[in-house]
Amino acid sequence: MSAAPVRGRAVAVGGGTGLPGVLRCLAGLGYDTSAVVTMADDGGSSGKLRAELGMLPPGDVRNCLVALADEASPLARLFQYRFPHGEGLAGHALGNLVIAALADITGSFPRAIEEAGRLLGAGGHVLPSTLADVSLHATDAVGEPVSGQARIATSDGPVAHVRLEPAAPPAYPPAAEAIREADLVVLGPGSLFTSLVPNLLVPGIAEALRETAATRVYVCNVANQRGETSGMDAADHVEALLAHGLDGALDVAVVHVADATPERPGRCLVYDDGCGRLEPVGAGREALARIESRGVRVVAADVVDADDHRRHSRHKLCRVLEGLTG
Amino acid sequence: MSAAPVRGRAVAVGGGTGLPGVLRCLAGLGYDTSAVVTMADDGGSSGKLRAELGMLPPGDVRNCLVALADEASPLARLFQYRFPHGEGLAGHALGNLVIAALADITGSFPRAIEEAGRLLGAGGHVLPSTLADVSLHATDAVGEPVSGQARIATSDGPVAHVRLEPAAPPAYPPAAEAIREADLVVLGPGSLFTSLVPNLLVPGIAEALRETAATRVYVCNVANQRGETSGMDAADHVEALLAHGLDGALDVAVVHVADATPERPGRCLVYDDGCGRLEPVGAGREALARIESRGVRVVAADVVDADDHRRHSRHKLCRVLEGLTG
Numbered sequence: 001m002s003a004a005p006v007r008g009r010a011v012a013v014g015g016g017t018g019l020p021g022v023l024r025c026l027a028g029l030g031y032d033t034s035a036v037v038t039m040a041d042d043g044g045s046s047g048k049l050r051a052e053l054g055m056l057p058p059g060d061v062r063n064c065l066v067a068l069a070d071e072a073s074p075l076a077r078l079f080q081y082r083f084p085h086g087e088g089l090a091g092h093a094l095g096n097l098v099i100a101a102l103a104d105i106t107g108s109f110p111r112a113i114e115e116a117g118r119l120l121g122a123g124g125h126v127l128p129s130t131l132a133d134v135s136l137h138a139t140d141a142v143g144e145p146v147s148g149q150a151r152i153a154t155s156d157g158p159v160a161h162v163r164l165e166p167a168a169p170p171a172y173p174p175a176a177e178a179i180r181e182a183d184l185v186v187l188g189p190g191s192l193f194t195s196l197v198p199n200l201l202v203p204g205i206a207e208a209l210r211e212t213a214a215t216r217v218y219v220c221n222v223a224n225q226r227g228e229t230s231g232m233d234a235a236d237h238v239e240a241l242l243a244h245g246l247d248g249a250l251d252v253a254v255v256h257v258a259d260a261t262p263e264r265p266g267r268c269l270v271y272d273d274g275c276g277r278l279e280p281v282g283a284g285r286e287a288l289a290r291i292e293s294r295g296v297r298v299v300a301a302d303v304v305d306a307d308d309h310r311r312h313s314r315h316k317l318c319r320v321l322e323g324l325t326g
Numbered sequence: 327m328s329a330a331p332v333r334g335r336a337v338a339v340g341g342g343t344g345l346p347g348v349l350r351c352l353a354g355l356g357y358d359t360s361a362v363v364t365m366a367d368d369g370g371s372s373g374k375l376r377a378e379l380g381m382l383p384p385g386d387v388r389n390c391l392v393a394l395a396d397e398a399s400p401l402a403r404l405f406q407y408r409f410p411h412g413e414g415l416a417g418h419a420l421g422n423l424v425i426a427a428l429a430d431i432t433g434s435f436p437r438a439i440e441e442a443g444r445l446l447g448a449g450g451h452v453l454p455s456t457l458a459d460v461s462l463h464a465t466d467a468v469g470e471p472v473s474g475q476a477r478i479a480t481s482d483g484p485v486a487h488v489r490l491e492p493a494a495p496p497a498y499p500p501a502a503e504a505i506r507e508a509d510l511v512v513l514g515p516g517s518l519f520t521s522l523v524p525n526l527l528v529p530g531i532a533e534a535l536r537e538t539a540a541t542r543v544y545v546c547n548v549a550n551q552r553g554e555t556s557g558m559d560a561a562d563h564v565e566a567l568l569a570h571g572l573d574g575a576l577d578v579a580v581v582h583v584a585d586a587t588p589e590r591p592g593r594c595l596v597y598d599d600g601c602g603r604l605e606p607v608g609a610g611r612e613a614l615a616r617i618e619s620r621g622v623r624v625v626a627a628d629v630v631d632a633d634d635h636r637r638h639s640r641h642k643l644c645r646v647l648e649g650l651t652g
Contacts, residue, residue, distance in 0.1 A: 048413075078427055078428070101407040104407070119400060119401065
């Protein structure tokens, strides 16, 4: 992973499983790369560590650090090891425990991230969007409240609106600064309301996104997430971002379009992968026109993983990102 | 920590808190250094991991690896970090969890130790005396049985005899080989019945100790451990080793002798350190003569830590070990 910033500075904003692929792409393209990650996670190993140790959630941070790690680092694989058994250990990723130990030793979550990055030989920075102890609260399409990132991500109905508690937490200054100084900002792919929007709900982050001279690119998911975005097309995804702080702060939307892309969502493919019905994000002509009408340029491309239609192909997406800034 | 074996090969045998100091001494003196450590531990973090993950106890291994670690290793301090809170995490040393993860990933406890040693830049090898899942069982002075290393170490009466279950486990071949090929073997300091003797109860280890051409040195503890060795003098310590497999396999006993050393144990000093009464190991003339009568040369020296009379001074002990083989 070259550290030579031949292309300037890039920041990937989000959380969850979509961010590491983008980070590896940007670093591989030669960008001086940073990640700005949500601190609203409360599920799994991260959620347990938040509750038991009173720390910020380390999971997304860990995945980003490993994505930026020196490929020869023997620690990267260890960081991703998850205990399969053990009372109180089962489910924990070892890297989360390392970050927890470093946070306690250094007395600072950002310093723990720096130290862990040094151990991994990470070629880039991972920055929490806020250091506040925030929780995520949603209202669904019929007005019912749902509380907690993990519960929102697995709730029944599509989400209409999310907010943080406490509201308007202060941005972590280096995260806002990285966005301000970037040449390229990539949001997503990732869970719309539970990974991307929580970053925008930090006013200092949304403000930095509005003020930066960077090209601001949203990578729309290829498939909807049941209970979070079901029934939403690509334009609905973009509208949700604009409604949650990104208004006037988005230049490009990368939308998956292929021969089989339905005009409207709902024409579900049935997958036999244990995940139930898979609903591609609608990206028909009307949806793309609605996006353009909001002043956001649409880059329509086949970016889906051929073997897993829930995800982007890292390679295809990276070629699109490369082309955007070539 | 120089790797140049200017002095030949040394092996430290034992377990517990005494071993790391000897390892650092031997490596610092220029020996190609290995540790042979007991696998009978069942207390604390090690005991929990044994019970919950079905692995061998990593605690002594971790302490030895850290003692042999490159002093610049940023991981060494992390390995020794102990979680103060957290359901199921509290009490675990992070290095134990790393070794547990490596044991699961590699499918082999010795390979996990090697990998952990590589991560730490360890200048030496740490070898379990056996890979069998052994437990320690004792009979005390009045014939009462006590089971389990941790319970034996904290039982009321002095221990008379210990045995392993299963009895006569196979030695880990590289451990026996290291002893056979050594120029110097140091046993202790350490808990007599719960850290030292468990290694001797592995027949292949006792046999290697009898057959090696190495100078075999026993470093007798400076203070007795309540419930394990109370009332025993230095000759009783030596007798216990000879009775548990070391007969004909001991050349030198390093015994702490200072002006205040009592002729017989029982003249207890009262310490205000929360540890209750401290009982120096008796090392009067009669005790030393009894040791010599068994064909073991006594090296009597002031080796106690001036600030903590329960422990050896690492520096003083190292000078004695250096003199033995100079």
